[in-house]
Amino acid sequence: MLHYLHELHAARRATPGRRRYNVISGVLFILIGGSLILAAAPLPVIVAFICADFALDIALVVIWARRDALDACWQRDGEP
Secondary structure, X not given: OHHHHHHHXXXXXXXXXXXXXXXXXXXXXXXXXXXXXXXXXXXXHHHHHHHHHHHHHHHHHHHHHHHHHHHHHHHHHHOX
């Protein structure tokens, strides 16, 4: 399990574009979540926002990790 979490963490920071995505997504999460709380949105709306954000983020990171693993496998197969 720890190896899998390490692979996901490595996939998040593998390229400058991914690191930029992490910063922008974190800032947007704080801004939108904060505005929902300040606007006194109902609790189910806040929980739905948090769940949707985490689900989309995790799905994207898993896609990145799979792509990185396939690229590494293809590179290893191509070497003599």
